[in-house]
Amino acid sequence: MRLHTRRGAKFQILNIGGRRIRQDDALIERLEERSRIMPFLDQMRLSGFVFSSVLKRPRGHIFAALVAWPLGAVAAPADSVGTKVHLCASCHGTNGLPSDQTVPIIWGQQPGYIKKQLSDYKNDDRDSQIMSSIAESLSDSDVSRIAAYFGGAAWPAQPKVSLPAAPAAIASCMVCHGANLTGAASPAGTAPHLAGQNAPYLIDTMTAYANGERANSPLMASLMHNLSTADRKAIAGYLAAMR
Ligand code: HEC
Numbered sequence: 001m002r003l004h005t006r007r008g009a010k011f012q013i014l015n016i017g018g019r020r021i022r023q024d025d026a027l028i029e030r031l032e033e034r035s036r037i038m039p040f041l042d043q044m045r046l047s048g049f050v051f052s053s054v055l056k057r058p059r060g061h062i063f064a065a066l067v068a069w070p071l072g073a074v075a076a077p078a079d080s081v082g083t084k085v086h087l088c089a090s091c092h093g094t095n096g097l098p099s100d101q102t103v104p105i106i107w108g109q110q111p112g113y114i115k116k117q118l119s120d121y122k123n124d125d126r127d128s129q130i131m132s133s134i135a136e137s138l139s140d141s142d143v144s145r146i147a148a149y150f151g152g153a154a155w156p157a158q159p160k161v162s163l164p165a166a167p168a169a170i171a172s173c174m175v176c177h178g179a180n181l182t183g184a185a186s187p188a189g190t191a192p193h194l195a196g197q198n199a200p201y202l203i204d205t206m207t208a209y210a211n212g213e214r215a216n217s218p219l220m221a222s223l224m225h226n227l228s229t230a231d232r233k234a235i236a237g238y239l240a241a242m243r
């Protein structure tokens with residue numbers, strides 16, 4: 001067993017029966033609390049991904065699930081992009097709206113942005129316990145096809161909510177993210193759709209940019225670092241309420 005530290009996030013890589021297995025107790029526990037892990041595990045198993053069993057805590061309840069990716073002789077994951085897209089929906093929402101607000105909306109997101117994020121997860125330029133492992137299992141052609149699939153879909157319809165007063169910094173975001181903040185080509189690359197994105201996800205990812213955990217865009221990292229926690233929260237609340 002080797003203990004790895006990657007971009008500050010601690011996780012273990014276990015080698016069981018020739019399979020590489022990563023484990024992150026905190027994340028898995030969070031997913032489990034939201035009662036998503038079992039349907040997700042079933043879906044992954046059906047999709048041809050290999051899962052180990054769920055471990056038990058000394059005090060008796062399930063505390064961690066190990067996600068295993070086949071190496072070498074073990075069968076490859078399902079090769080149909082359709083099956084993989086189905087799997088994505090288990091977290092990103094079957095109707096485009098994730099049930100867990102810390103998971104981002106990806107239906108209707110800018111295709112160039114989706115492609116870059118999946119490649120960044122795959123190449124370790126962006127780190128996420130779940131997404132890094134999933135992206136590593138995708139070929140470059142899967143990444144392009146999946147980005148085109150989600151990017152070509154409509155952004156999901158969302159109920160109207162009252163829009164708070166616009167924080168002062170919002171005007172500067174429009175320069176790259178577009179006047180409606182629905183994403184645009186920018187000198188820094190494809191700027192993603194932000195309007196209507198889940199606030200808890202936005203807060204998480206803006207904080208991750210600010211503290212260096214999300215390091216796949218030096219520009220966004222420095223912009224977010226220069227805002228206060230309260231400013232980032234107000235911006236996230238405003239963006240999430242936009243329609
Ligand atoms: C077990 C839940 C889960 C599954 C399954 C899953 N995702 Fe994710 N996805 C997440 C979470 C959580 C994040 C946020 C990670 C982070 O903060 O970096 C995320 C982030 C993303 C992002 C970045 C979005 C953004 O706005 O930056 C993309 C793109 C993405 N996922 C695509 C996919 C695709 C494509 C699949 C299927 C092949 C998939 N995801 C399967 C949970 C999941």
Ligand code: HEC
Pocket residue numbers: 104116169170172173174175176177186187188189190191192194197202205206216217219220223235
């Ligand atoms: C100079 C252009 C530029 C400006 C100005 C800018 N952004 Fe960005 N932003 C980008 C680009 C490009 C990305 C994609 C970075 C990547 O590849 O990870 C991005 C990514 C993001 C993300 C990640 C979204 C996701 O789904 O994970 C958030 C949140 C964000 N920007 C918020 C803001 C806010 C808020 C402002 C204004 C305070 C702002 N940006 C100003 C170009 C810009």
